[in-house]
Every structure is written in C-alpha cells, then in structure tokens.
Amino acid sequence: MLDALVRERYPRLIARAVLVTATHADAEDLVQDALVATFASRARFTHVAAAEQYVRRVIVTRSVDRARTAQAERRALARTSARPVPTGEVELQGLERDVVAALRDLPPRQRACVVLRHLDDVSVTETARLLGLSEGAVKRYTAEGSARLQQRLGATTAVVDQHVRVELVGTEEARRD
Numbered sequence: 001m002l003d004a005l006v007r008e009r010y011p012r013l014i015a016r017a018v019l020v021t022a023t024h025a026d027a028e029d030l031v032q033d034a035l036v037a038t039f040a041s042r043a044r045f046t047h048v049a050a051a052e053q054y055v056r057r058v059i060v061t062r063s064v065d066r067a068r069t070a071q072a073e074r075r076a077l078a079r080t081s082a083r084p085v086p087t088g089e090v091e092l093q094g095l096e097r098d099v100v101a102a103l104r105d106l107p108p109r110q111r112a113c114v115v116l117r118h119l120d121d122v123s124v125t126e127t128a129r130l131l132g133l134s135e136g137a138v139k140r141y142t143a144e145g146s147a148r149l150q151q152r153l154g155a156t157t158a159v160v161d162q163h164v165r166v167e168l169v170g171t172e173e174a175r176r177d
Helices: 002-020 024-040 048-080 094-105 108-119 126-133 135-151 172-176
Strands: 154-161 165-166
Touching: 002 024, 002 048, 002 094, 002 108, 002 154, 002 172, 024 048, 024 108, 048 108, 048 126, 048 154, 108 135
Parallel strands: none
Antiparallel strands: 154 165
16 A cells, blocks of 8 residues: 555645645655654555545644754754754745745644645544644634735635645635635
8 A cells, every 4th residue: 555655646745745844855754754654553544545645644743743843943952052043945936935935934733724624625623633632723723824824825826736726715705706
C-alpha cells in the first residue's frame, strides 16, 4: 500500500504539506515523517484513497507539533542571540504566493483548522479529534483563520498547484451565490 500511495499520490501530499510549512523542503520532510508515522504503526488500509486521507491528517497534526517546537526554539534562540532565525520561501508566483503566505501568517492552530476544514473537507468533530481540541475551539479557530485570510486576500481564488485550489469569498452576499 505504501508503494502505491507514494507512486500515485505523493505530489498531492506534497501540495498539502506546502500549505502548512515554510518551504518545499520542509513539506517533503513533513510528508516523509507522516508516511513513516502512518506505516510504522502498521496501519491497514483497504485502498489508496483511505491511506492518502489518513496521511494528509497526520501531515497537519505533525505541522502543528513542528510549529510549536520551532516557536520554542526561536524563543530560546532569542534569549541567547540577537540574530533573527531565517525562514525559507516556497517558489510560487503571484496569487498562489499570496495565499500560501497568508496561510503561513496564521497561528498554527488556525492554519491547521482552516486546512483541515476547508481544503481537506474534514468535519468539525474529526478536526477536533485530530488536533486534540474541543469542537467549539475548532469552530473558533476556523472562523478566525478564515476571517484573517479574507481580510488579507479579499475575494479571491487561487490554484496553489495542479492539486490544490483555494477559494475565498470576501462578503456574505458573495458566499450565498
């Protein structure tokens, strides 16, 4: 199953990971980490789509863990050094770059909730379970993250890559259409 998943779905997994990481290299590392975590636990899947869905969720939860670790490391470094910690950038163009940058500007929990709820179409209940949050917290983080994205980007649509399309609608009227 692992071979089929990597052969058939690896680009899609990378595309999702790019949305929650700082660089393409970080996305690749995150996908590898998620694959190892998934298949080291001897998880059994009946088809590739189920395995992909599970790995995508592991990607998001691991990204939150990594963001927390990185934040703690930056704080520790700031206490010991005045030099800023450099961050890499994904090679994207135009609107895609704006969407990914806007996602990166969200706090890790908001980003994770927005990606799971809006891009992966995961239910509130499942998102809460995956992230160890209450359903109310998931709703709040999703609403706050979505509002921040809409404020920053306005009404816009972006194709982050061939597998990921992001659509944000800026007004209540536009959402009803």
